[in-house]
Amino acid sequence: MFDYIKEIAKLKKEKNAVILAHFYQRPEIQDIADYTGDSLYLSKVARDIDAEMIVFCGVHFMAETAKILSPDKLVILPREDAGCPMADMATATKLKEYKKNNSDTKIVSYVNTTAEIKALSDVCVTSSNAETVIKEFKDEKLMYVPDQNLGSYLKDKFDLRMDLWPGFCYVHNRFNLEDIEAMKHKYPKAKFLAHPEMKLEIVKQADYVGSTKALLEYTKQSDDKQFLVGTEVGIIHQMRLASPDKEFIEINQDFYCRNMKKTRLEDLYNALLNEETKITIPDEILEPARKSLDIMFEITEKNA
Ligand code: SF4
Structure with missing residues (x-):
């Protein structure tokens, strides 16, 4: 073989x-x-x-x-x-049109976007650094592209003047409140971990909210032994490797990213x-896209 x-x-x-x-x-x-x-x-x-x-x-x-x-x-x-279907939900044509009508608004793009969208943005964020980066822009008028769930979480947490692009991750958006409540009822001792790409009403039910990396770190450091994992199931492999004595439960094992x-x-x-x-990537896209990523790194490293 x-x-x-x-x-x-x-x-x-x-x-x-x-x-x-x-x-x-x-x-x-x-x-x-x-x-x-x-x-x-x-x-x-x-x-x-x-x-x-x-x-x-x-x-x-x-x-x-x-x-x-x-x-x-x-x-x-x-x-x-x-x-990534979510990245494909933001098109350069539509964003250019939005910018034309909202010239006083800063464009904050999730890293889950095409290079063209990054090139049209003022700054990028990832789920790991979104809170740190957005705080630097909290007094501006903002548009968050393309994940309306993560955008809603940031808007709610920091009381932002922020428009939300109507995009979503088809994996995280499938979680619903009834399933979460049923799982919490079935595993009353488990801590519920949520990725902010899930709907805000669900994220608000979580014991801990964070990026995949933050969720992994939380499970390593926590004294708890049982976790309901509210994100794509792939992260559970690393959680089990890092903490073989703990139990990690999928909310629904069918909620995985086919593309990944x-x-x-x-x-x-x-x-x-x-x-x-x-x-x-053509230079005329690569260079401005690099700029919005560099600003993200600069803010993240300054606040590390
Ligand atoms: S899990 Fe899949 S669909 Fe969702 S944001 Fe990541 S790559 Fe895109």
């Missing part, structure tokens, strides 16, 4: 490549990656790593972000069809071998 793990390691060395994997990837992809993490962590790795090739096991906007931050490196997305699960070992091997699919 073909040994993908051995052959991937061989190709990686030959090509001076690194493999980055998002927390929502399949467990075998997370295990073989050089770096596994959330969007903020992986984008920093992409920016700072010394390698000729980055193979990004995630979705299209993540590989694009790596390319924006590392324009001289070859950035490869193993599955060309691994897109497309990449298999075979795809990763073929990506390294054939150096496909290459991410390319």
